[in-house]
Amino acid sequence: MKRVPAVAWTGLIWLVLLTMPYWMRAVGGYTELASRVLVLGLAAMSLNFLLGFTGVLSFGHAAYFGLGAYGAAMTIKYIAPSTPLGILVGVATGTLAAMVIGALIARLRGVYFAMVTIAFGQVFYFIAFRWNSVTGGDDGVTGWKRQALDLGLAKIDLLGNDKAFYYFILACFAIAVTLMWLLLRSPFGRTLLAIRENERRARFLGVPVERHIWLSFVISCCFVSLAGTLYALLNNFTDPRALRWDQSGNFVIMAVLGGMRSFWGPLIGAAIFVVLQDYVSSHTENWMSFIGLFFVLVVLFFPRGVLGILRRKGMA
């Protein structure tokens, strides 16, 4: 069998994403679920920019996801009721934090890098959790709503019309994913791959490895904080669980589940994770065991993730 060309895969994925709200209900889903798949898929793909294409494992990405969420929520609640402004502030907050923290940890490797990212993640979690007067503590930031998008000529109702909001998320997703794709195809992206494959060799070739890892970390965190802002807008709500370590773990699970060597893998992983969680938890209260079992099976039998196995079948 001939290998399915990558263009066909990409086209199929975009077709599915574009039509999703129209057939979700027929297969027992709902528009909100589709939006959730997109948002968490974006987060997992952003993490994979660092994990799959630079070869650095971060266990603290929820911190930047959560900073984006808090940035957007608090901007809309306290500063100005504007959805785009909320997104901008959220992304800027997450990216700034990543720039500072990235500079501190870019020299660390392997398990030490992962540990320190967890530690910094927990710092932000406890700030959000304990600083009641500002962040609302464990209750989160409530009492605000995503605002209609004012394009000058027309107003798009993002709050009442869930399909409109889905396509708004899809637009943000498309921009972010295209940027990541372009970056990965650029010389910069190729250098990241070189670092992943053999760091010492890249260093001997004169590549400033630390700076590249720092940049990759910041780019990855920038997109994950975009996902965070969208997540807050989706729920009209945010709380400290958005930046706790188990949320970071979920992102890693999604990336590994889908296949961290492929560009679209994490999106597939996120879709499986979200749909499985949604479906199984309606039928049994032990739903977490099933997700765990599924994850173990995938790691045991398809170490390259679900997309990896599809690719292998296609090539055979």
Next chain:
Amino acid sequence: MATRMPKHGVNRRTLLKAAAATGALQVAGPFIIAARGEEPVKIGLDNPLTGTYAAVGKNELIGCQLALEQINAKGGILGRQAELLVEDSTSGDAGTAVQKARKLIERDKVNFLLGNVNSALALAMADVSSEKGVLHIVPGGHTDAVTGATCHWNVFRVCNTTQMEANAVTPTLIKNAGKKWYFITPDYAFGHTLQAGLEKAGGKAGYTKVGGDLTPLGTTDFSSYLIKAQAANPDVIIFLTQGDDMINALKQAVQFGLDKRFHLAGGQQELEALEGLPPEARIGTWVFEWYWNQPNVPHVKDFVDAIKKKTGRVPTARTWFGFASTWSCALAANEAKSLDAVKMAKALSGLKLPPEVSLMPDQAFYRVGQNQLIPNLFVGQAQAKGSAPDDLFKVTEVVKGTDAAGTLEETGCKMKWPV
């Protein structure tokens, strides 16, 4: 010697596949949908079934199920059968709770939404239900804002506000335990408002606060807080933690021997927590929101027997919350003769629960302008041993809800109805 798997034996893959298949069978159970002439009326419950609040969440579920059986036996809602759809909201993840609320409303098109035990999740769900205009009843999330500052026309609540609990228990607390208070408070909406409520009620009675600590939800080791409390030398250490946190805190306080030196007491107490405590730690003055041992109140015994038949245990306040919430849905629809949310909300506001649902000396009613149920509150002492194995609380005073509720202005609720 090389030990290899025998070729014809069960190898690892087969075993794992078998395990996976068994697992899948658990989920893909048979979906039996009985043929029905008419679409049933749907009630969606979005409540914790896992985590810290799993036990209380399940008790609410049992109450809902009993009410549903009774409703269907009596002819259903507007002559149609009623159906309960249950979703696990988790104990603290608002993202999941909100997602499940939308799932119930958008996909399953429920006529009523019930939930949540966790106050913060109840607030988040109320935002969704009011956005969608679905009648929403909160069985057991206590924080004041649900029917206070952020009240909505479509959101009703069965359990008390924290301020009502504080108002009910404070006089007895001061009489039994003294005026110098030290607080151990869970660090989230419920704890903050319960402490604020007690401070407000205590202020009127001339209490002094000698200190307090905020403990994160899910704390297991309270020793550092207890040492600080001891050093402050209060008359009474007030425990406002709930669920497993209450059990851990009280158990450790008694292990430290603090019960010999101070009074240990608090605001809200639940049978679930007392059942989890060793006898020597079942002490102190508390308020219950419903208690099963009410010998002179009609219908209570029937309810207790029905729940005992279902589960083998006596109902708790949580069971009653679920029961009263589900019945409120049926009462609202049958009173309004419609499933239109606005009409049902209008019918429910001001409605008195019938005695077989109310199950307390004074009939509970939903207060107009706030949508808050005003029931009796049961103030008394926890006891090591009572008349029956499940009788762990001695009610010394039944407080009228109208005395504890304060005025409508004090709640901060400004109700806006849709035009």
